[in-house]
Amino acid sequence: MEKPGHYLTAMRAAAPLVQNITNYVSMNVMANVMLAAGASPAMAHAREEAAEFAEIAQALTINIGTPDSDCGDAMAAAAQATGRLGKPWVFDPVAAGATRFRVTLADKLLPLKPTIIRGNASEIMALAGQSGAGRGADAGDPVAAAQDAARALATQYGSVVAVTGPVDFVTDGTQSYGIANGEAIMPKVTALGCALTGVVAAFAVDQPPLAATVAALAYYGTAGEIAAEVCQGPGSFQMHFLDALYNLTPEQLDSTAKITAI
Ligand SMILES: Nc1ncnc2c1ncn2[C@@H]1O[C@H](COP(=O)(O)OP(=O)(O)O)[C@@H](O)[C@H]1O
Ligand SMILES: Cc1ncsc1CCOP(=O)(O)O
Ligand SMILES: [Mg+2]
Numbered sequence: 001m002e003k004p005g006h007y008l009t010a011m012r013a014a015a016p017l018v019q020n021i022t023n024y025v026s027m028n029v030m031a032n033v034m035l036a037a038g039a040s041p042a043m044a045h046a047r048e049e050a051a052e053f054a055e056i057a058q059a060l061t062i063n064i065g066t067p068d069s070d071c072g073d074a075m076a077a078a079a080q081a082t083g084r085l086g087k088p089w090v091f092d093p094v095a096a097g098a099t100r101f102r103v104t105l106a107d108k109l110l111p112l113k114p115t116i117i118r119g120n121a122s123e124i125m126a127l128a129g130q131s132g133a134g135r136g137a138d139a140g141d142p143v144a145a146a147q148d149a150a151r152a153l154a155t156q157y158g159s160v161v162a163v164t165g166p167v168d169f170v171t172d173g174t175q176s177y178g179i180a181n182g183e184a185i186m187p188k189v190t191a192l193g194c195a196l197t198g199v200v201a202a203f204a205v206d207q208p209p210l211a212a213t214v215a216a217l218a219y220y221g222t223a224g225e226i227a228a229e230v231c232q233g234p235g236s237f238q239m240h241f242l243d244a245l246y247n248l249t250p251e252q253l254d255s256t257a258k259i260t261a262i
Contacts, residue, residue, distance in 0.1 A: 004257045005250025007203050007215035012038035016205040018198055019057035019082075021045040021075050023065025023094060026194035029238075033195035036245040037219075039202035050074035054081035059201040062114075063194050064105050065094035065137065072105050079112040088115035088204040091159075092197040095136050097126025110157055115209050117153060118162040118197045121146035128152050138187065143169050151176070160209040162200065164193060168217045169262070172210045179214060180258035181221025183228035189238050196220050218257035223248055225256070 017040045022030055027043050034041035044053040047070050054060055060082040062075045082089045091114035096106050106127055117127070121141040122134025128149035133140030143165040150161040154173035163169040168179040186192050196216070203216035226248070227240035 001211040001214065003254045004215035004218045004259065005254040007207055007212050008219055008248075008250045008253055010207060011203050011205070014058070014205055015040050016058040016202050017042060017056065018059045018061065018201050018205075019044050019053050019078065020061045020063070020198055021050060021071065021078060022061060022063040022092075022194055022198075023191075025065060026063065026191035029189075029191040030195040030198050032242055033192075033245060034198045034202060036242045037199050037202065039198070041198060045071055045074050047071075047074045047077070051077035051081040054078040055085065057082070057087070058205045059087055060089040061092060061197050061201045062089060062109060063092040063094055063197060064096070064102055064109075065092075065194065067101065067105055072108065075105075076108055076112065079109060079114070083112060088201060088209060090114060090116040090118055090197050090201040090204065092194055093117065093119045093123045093127050094194070095134070096123045097131075097134065098136060113157050114159045116160045116162065116200055116204060116213055117157075118164065118193075118200050118213075120193065121163050121165055124153065124161060124163045125149045139165060143167060147171075147176075160213050162213050162217060164196065164217070168221070170210065170213050170217065175210060176262040177214050178260045178262050179217040179221060180260070181218050181225060181256065183221075183224045185228055185231070185234060185237050186224050188234040189241075192241075214259055218259055219248065219253055220245075222253055222256045
């Protein structure tokens with residue numbers, strides 16, 4: 001695995017077009033975050049065009065935060081097209097397990113083998129069939145409680161699984177890493193997890209998924225640390241966070257990243 005700055009440089013050089021089928025809460029936040037990072041986001045979720053759009057995008061994210069039946073069909077079609085073309089797709093299982101509809105939807109998408117799954121601890125536990133203390137989109141469980149679930153999902157679906165929280169955990173079922181970057185204020189701004197999923201997808205274009213995910217998390221957490229130093233609360237954090245994502249250099253990232261093999 002190269003240092004994280006290597007993957008940030010590669011992502012910015014590629015400025016990849018990433019298709020996002022995401023929830024209505026996240027659309028604007030996610031697009032702004034991805035643009036600040038250096039990617040090119042496009043929200044395209046209509047059943048009539050999702051699979052066709054997947055042919056031109058370099059990566060795809062699928063997020064079940066505000067699902068409906070039409071959107072579920074679009075998600076499956078786009079994931080199939082992306083997988084068939086050998087491009088990466090990232091699954092964000094927002095509030096997985098909260099309702100029967102979300103369980104059914106996740107059961108339909110997981111066999112399509114996401115390249116990467118990124119969620120909080122409660123969501124990853126729910127995907128693996130474990131009951132946790134999640135409250136809707138918010139985590140109620142510590143990252144450590146989801147490590148076994150993450151390894152099991154990674155092995156079952158051939159995915160890299162990222163569990164985010166105070167110290168992120170990333171595994172491909174064999175190798176695992178902890179990333180200790182980030183700030184406690186980050187979950188106080190809605191959709192920063194969803195937006196991270198988009199950044200992970202951008203990093204994964206033409207790169208090994210495990211290394212790309214680890215680098216993306218270190219980058220995101222570092223930007224959070226820089227923004228938290230100068231913000232007054234969640235509102236100004238969001239503004240400073242966009243600036244930090246935009247201004248962070250690969251050299252800075254290499255010196256701030258707190259990545260540990262587990
Ligand atoms: N308590 C915390 N301390 C530091 N970083 C955190 C904390 N909670 C979440 N983060 C960071 O916030 C980002 C979003 O993760 P998370 O809040 O787990 O996602 P979600 O919004 O999907 O629940 C990640 O970069 C994660 O590392
Ligand atoms: C609040 C909310 N409700 C449905 S989706 C959503 C956004 C969740 O965003 P995140 O998982 O990044 O906190
Ligand atoms: Mg989330």
